[in-house]
Amino acid sequence: MILRPATRADLPAVLALLADEERVVDPASMPVTPAYERAFADIEADPRNEVLVLVEEAAGASDGLVLGCLQATYIPGLGKGGAERALIEAVRIRADRRGGGLGRELMERAVARARARGCALVQLTSNKDRTAAHRFYASLGFARSHDGFRLSL
Incomplete structure (x- = not known):
């Protein structure tokens, strides 16, 4: 695995990972709209933002x-x-690969990147209904410390 x-x-x-947490979505079925293209380009151009992927490399493949x-x-x-502080969002592991430690590996590597960058803390939010995710984050050492609020615009 590489991150x-x-x-x-x-x-x-x-986009397929973000589309549905409970099932595997074929990436070829995901429409990459101009809005997604712009958002990705903005993230890629911003030194304070990154989308990270955990990839299982095939032998001999790039x-x-x-x-x-x-x-x-x-x-x-x-x-x-x-x-700096690191804010981690949109954490996803393929539905058919959960339970084997990939989520832990993804998060531990992301925390290590933040630490190497000099961040003083890593924070994240999680929907209140995602109790299994909350147990997972607690197992990584994350503590509940704040209540979050949002205003949809």
């Missing part, structure tokens, strides 16, 4: 099956002595 920044070629696989993804945003701030 690397997503490329434009990975976009359909990432790319392989995308097994998981997440988006990391590095936020500068005046708290924590002026250190």
Whole structure:
């Protein structure tokens, strides 16, 4: 397994992971709209944002099956002595590959990237209904510390 920044070629696989958490979606079935193209280009051009993919490489192939993804945003701030914090969102592992430690590997590597970058903390939000995800994040050492709020625009 390798963890690397997503490329434009990975976009359909990432969209497929985000489309449905409970089943495997064929990346070829995912329409890559101009809005997705713009969003990906903006993320790729921003040094404080990255979409990371966990890839199972095939022997002799330059790319392989995308097994998981997440988006990391590095936020500068005046708290924590002026250190950056990492915000992790859109964490997904292929439905048919869950339970084998891939989620843990993905998150541990993402946390290591944030630490190497000098971030003082890693934060994430998770839907209140995702109790299994909450147990998973707690097993990684994440603690419930805040209530989140959002305003849809």
